[in-house]
Amino acid sequence: MSAPSNNKVVKWVDDRLPIFTMMKHSAIDYPTPKNLNYWWNFGSLAGLMLVIMILTGLFLAMNYVPHTSMAFDSVERIMRDVNYGWLLRYLHANGASMFFILVYIHIFRGLYYGSYKAPREVLWWLGLVIYLLMMATGFLGYVLPWGQMSFWGATVITNLFSAFPLVGEHIVTWLWGGFSVDNPTLNRFFPLHFVLPFVILGVVVVHVWALHSVKSNNPLGIDMKTPQDSIPFHPYYTIKDLFGIGLFLMFYLAFVFWAPNFFGEPDNYIPANPMVTPPHIVPEWYYLPFYAILRSVPDKLGGVLLMFGAILILFVLPWLDTSKVRSCKFRPIYKWFTILFLVNAFVLGYIGAQPAEGTMLLVGQICTVWYFLHLLVLTPVIGWLEKPKPLPESISSPVVKKSGEAV
Structure with a gap:
């Protein structure tokens, strides 16, 4: 690879440590989908x-x-x-x-x-x-x-x-x-x-x-x-x-x-006191969906395993998804289930901020079941049964086609 500049200092450094060439290759010339x-x-x-x-x-x-x-x-x-x-x-x-x-x-x-x-x-x-x-x-x-x-x-x-x-x-x-x-x-x-x-x-x-x-x-x-x-x-x-x-x-x-x-808890402006328990202990908002999953199981060990499992299961998602098509743009059924999965995550977040009792606990349990059902059952089954829309021949072809129709 050639040096990225005619500057003598840059060329001298680059000949001995090609950091500028690497940066040019990785951050400037790097080919990116259009x-x-x-x-x-x-x-x-x-x-x-x-x-x-x-x-x-x-x-x-x-x-x-x-x-x-x-x-x-x-x-x-x-x-x-x-x-x-x-x-x-x-x-x-x-x-x-x-x-x-x-x-x-x-x-x-x-x-x-x-x-x-x-x-x-x-x-x-x-x-x-x-x-x-x-x-x-x-x-x-x-x-x-x-x-x-x-x-x-x-x-x-x-x-x-x-x-x-x-x-x-x-x-x-x-x-x-x-x-x-x-x-x-x-x-x-x-x-x-x-x-x-x-x-x-x-x-x-x-x-x-x-x-x-x-x-x-x-x-x-x-x-x-x-x-x-x-x-x-x-x-x-x-x-x-x-x-x-x-x-x-x-x-x-x-x-x-x-x-x-806005994102903080008022109780955190009170100095820590081991002798006084806050009426409702909640983690930061970004943990709330998993906190709701934790509380949806009556057994402590089961709740902890399910909470960690909710994240670890994502590591095997590439193999749980059996569809040959990547993008939901061409998957008419799975697209809506993915959006529903997002809505379910928002509901879990809301439930995590509420006391674990009554209707809220029941809704949290239903949403927890849906979370794992989506990943373990619906994702592979829809991949087998769904008929995707035809894929374009290349990234450029949809643009070329639209341009031709306009002409």
Whole structure:
């Protein structure tokens, strides 16, 4: 590959370490399907959000004290005394919700357009690993302010591991660093919360590497067959991504400046008190669908296994889906079941925020059954029985056909 510039300094460096050539190949000349829509913006937006979270977290860590007697006060000091500390904290706290919103949209786009199918199974797995790491990081970060919901959320979630026979109690004791959630727990959670985003960043790099190896999927779900099917990533998709970033920042900063506590729990502005239990303990909103699944089973171990199984089952989705067609655009039946699956996830999220009793518990159980029924039964059966619409010959052919009809 030729050097990306005639600049002598760039050429000198590139001859010894071809970093500029690699960047040109991966971020400028990279052939991308010409028909990507705005649903493909959310991957790059999630990458931007990860960088914002790491940077704001780094500056917050400089002023945070991981000790039970000082953690809550150190957060209040960040808000009141540290220059622009309030901005850093609100960017970070709301950034967690923004990050999950972007990733959830990114995942659903993959489900709708079949981006998990061959040859992108490893790419899909890496995305799910990133999601699991995000969930762990988000939970650890939620504990750090050491408010009421932080303390009791940590107590409830870590206690779930005690459901596992033989090793459960040992895992809980190790997580706590003792026999209750206390200072050793906070001393464990803080460094883990600091380090895991860098682990996520490493997996993201491998995720992008895998993406560049198998190439991007597209709304038609067919492979690029001719040079006319692709365009260089720059300037076409860099401009498109910049437009998406502008819109996203308006949405994100609206919460930061005008509704900074919209996603938070009021109880977390009360210092942690082991002697007073909040009337209704709930995790952050992005865990609520799985919290609803956990509570839908009367047995503790069964609920924990079902909750983890709800995520782990997605690792085998490429083989559960028996259809030869990737995109739901050409699957008239499965398309509506996929949309219904999304609605079911929203309902589970709502149920997770409500007390587990009466009608809400029953609805949660029905939605839990539907979640697994969709993945384990409907997905393979519809793939066998459904007759898809005919696929275009190439990515370019629908555009060429429409152009010909217009003429």
